[in-house]
Amino acid sequence: MGSYILCDEMRIKVIFVMVFLFSSEFGLQQLGATLGINYGQVANNLPSPDQALILINSLKITKTRIYDTNPQVLTAFANSSIELIITAPNEIVGELTNPQQALQWVMTNVQPYIPTTKITGIAVGNEVYTTEDEALMSNLVPAMIALHSALVQLSLDSSIYISTANSLAVLENSYPPSLGSFKPELVPLLAPFLQFLDTTKAPFWINAYPYFAYKNDPIRVPLDYVLFNPNSTGMVDPYTNLHYDNMLYAQVDAVTFAIARMGYEGIEVRVSETGWPSKGDGDEIGATMDNARVYNRNLLLRQMENEGTPLKPNQKLDVYLFALFNEDLKPGPTSERNYGLYQPDGTLAYNVGLTTLTSGASISLTSSATLGCREEVGSLWCWILMLALLRIMMIL
Numbered sequence: 001m002g003s004y005i006l007c008d009e010m011r012i013k014v015i016f017v018m019v020f021l022f023s024s025e026f027g028l029q030q031l032g033a034t035l036g037i038n039y040g041q042v043a044n045n046l047p048s049p050d051q052a053l054i055l056i057n058s059l060k061i062t063k064t065r066i067y068d069t070n071p072q073v074l075t076a077f078a079n080s081s082i083e084l085i086i087t088a089p090n091e092i093v094g095e096l097t098n099p100q101q102a103l104q105w106v107m108t109n110v111q112p113y114i115p116t117t118k119i120t121g122i123a124v125g126n127e128v129y130t131t132e133d134e135a136l137m138s139n140l141v142p143a144m145i146a147l148h149s150a151l152v153q154l155s156l157d158s159s160i161y162i163s164t165a166n167s168l169a170v171l172e173n174s175y176p177p178s179l180g181s182f183k184p185e186l187v188p189l190l191a192p193f194l195q196f197l198d199t200t201k202a203p204f205w206i207n208a209y210p211y212f213a214y215k216n217d218p219i220r221v222p223l224d225y226v227l228f229n230p231n232s233t234g235m236v237d238p239y240t241n242l243h244y245d246n247m248l249y250a251q252v253d254a255v256t257f258a259i260a261r262m263g264y265e266g267i268e269v270r271v272s273e274t275g276w277p278s279k280g281d282g283d284e285i286g287a288t289m290d291n292a293r294v295y296n297r298n299l300l301l302r303q304m305e306n307e308g309t310p311l312k313p314n315q316k317l318d319v320y321l322f323a324l325f326n327e328d329l330k331p332g333p334t335s336e337r338n339y340g341l342y343q344p345d346g347t348l349a350y351n352v353g354l355t356t357l358t359s360g361a362s363i364s365l366t367s368s369a370t371l372g373c374r375e376e377v378g379s380l381w382c383w384i385l386m387l388a389l390l391r392i393m394m395i396l
Contacts (some may be wrong), residue, residue, distance in 0.1 A: 037059070038321065041340045046327075062082060066087060069087070087126065094126070096124070107154070111156070122162045124144050129170050130169045144163075166207065167207050174255075176238060178239040180261070194267065204270070206252065208273070210247040213226060218285045246308055249309040255269050276296060276339070289349070297352040299321075
């Protein structure tokens with residue numbers, strides 16, 4: 001009899017927990033509305049796309065960006081809730097200026113996979129305007145126009161937009177944000193690009209990394225300001241009186257002002273990449289696991305609040321974290337191989353509080369804790385209670 005009373009009491013508590021969880025949506029449905037993650041694959045030891053999908057789903061993230069059109073990924077993500085941005089890499093941008101080539105590319109890499117795979121965007125190249133490749137830069141907009149025409153021809157333009165991710169280095173000035181402006185030599189190239197975005201209602205993507213500002217000048221750039229930590233300094237733009245308590249929002253608004261300076265007020269700025277390395281070389285100041293955890297966790301908390309920037313407070317800022325995995329074949333300093341939330345074996349590089357299972361959740365989902373829970377009578381209650389405990393921990 002006592003066990004039945006205990007069971008009833010537990011169910012009552014679980015019902016309360018469920019109401020609490022789902023009334024607050026665990027902060028995750030709101031999070032999924034604006035937060036995405038970059039799924040890079042420059043490595044020789046990554047889990048399969050099917051396993052990667054399990055990880056992404058465990059994070060309750062509903063948007064992912066890949067840097068190619070890997071058919072294994074496109075197939076694995078079919079019938080999932082993930083909205084996918086695919087990429088036409090820099091090497092083929094020149095070919096895509098040909099309307100027939102652009103049409104063939106869409107018919108090969110997009111049309112066969114939809115609607116079961118939710119392809120919502122095409123990135124044409126990556127950081128093209130800072131490559132110093134004049135041919136590539138000149139070909140970008142014609143390729144985008146040709147691809148958009150292909151989407152129109154196939155009746156896909158209403159559900160798939162086209163843009164390109166830009167380095168923050170396209171800016172001549174970013175401080176204060178209201179004086180944001182593009183480099184003069186890029187203006188002739190950016191003018192038709194902005195016109196294309198405005199005409200097709202596509203966003204301007206920016207890869208923004210406050211980490212680099214801190215690494216390059218740790219004495220004058222306050223660490224708390226770049227990590228989203230509470231700080232007494234921040235900055236006030238003297239021309240708008242807008243207060244910035246973190247660098248990422250200041251960088252985004254600087255881009256918005258630069259776009260407006262060229263005559264376009266309605267183009268939305270989205271963050272296509274941001275993150276913090278958990279490891280670096282000796283001269284890579286700030287590249288630590290603690291800083292990576294703090295930066296990404298604080299950003300996630302902002303995302304859960306559906307924050308906008310000081311300039312656009314009522315417009316949720318779309319952000320894609322970089323990256324899902326540490327990628328061992330990326331060239332450059334050590335930091336380049338250590339931006340991932342996960343190690344290649346599916347274990348967390350560090351826990352920022354995103355996972356909705358246990359902190360030891362992995363792609364196999366067969367840890368001893370998980371198996372123990374599954375073997376319990378009424379394992380559903382066990383999972384719900386685990387979620388509740390995580391929620392309480394986040395509140396505390």
